[in-house]
Amino acid sequence: MFKLECFVKDKDMGEALKRLTGIAHELNHAYVPNIEAKPNGQIRQSAKDTLELLSNELHKQGLKEITGPGFRELVVKLKLNPTSYSHYLQTLVRQGYLKKGKQVGNTMFYNVTGK
Numbered sequence: 313m314f315k316l317e318c319f320v321k322d323k324d325m326g327e328a329l330k331r332l333t334g335i336a337h338e339l340n341h342a343y344v345p346n347i348e349a350k351p352n353g354q355i356r357q358s359a360k361d362t363l364e365l366l367s368n369e370l371h372k373q374g375l376k377e378i379t380g381p382g383f384r385e386l387v388v389k390l391k392l393n394p395t396s397y398s399h400y401l402q403t404l405v406r407q408g409y410l411k412k413g414k415q416v417g418n419t420m421f422y423n424v425t426g427k
């Protein structure tokens with residue numbers, strides 16, 4: 313016996329369940345929001361999911377402020393594209409998850425908000 317796990321588009325779910333009826337045992341399904349499959353089979357998150365992931369990680373670590381290099385390390389730790397860390401950072405500032413704080417030399421500090 314094998315366990316099969318896959319993602320199916322909303323419009324194809326009924327057909328997939330119909331075809332598996334009678335041959336699959338313990339057939340279960342669950343809705344997974346904002347997930348798209350890339351052509352190579354990897355899963356792609358939406359931009360909103362990525363921002364929530366970053367925000368949750370900032371709060372989970374209990375950080376009150378973070379610098380650009382520190383944020384880049386966080387992005388690498390979460391296995392996101394490290395070259396996009398400044399885009400993520402600026403988007404979090406625009407969305408209100410972070411607020412620009414003091415600047416010491418060339419280093420900008422960002423305050424983590426309660427959003």
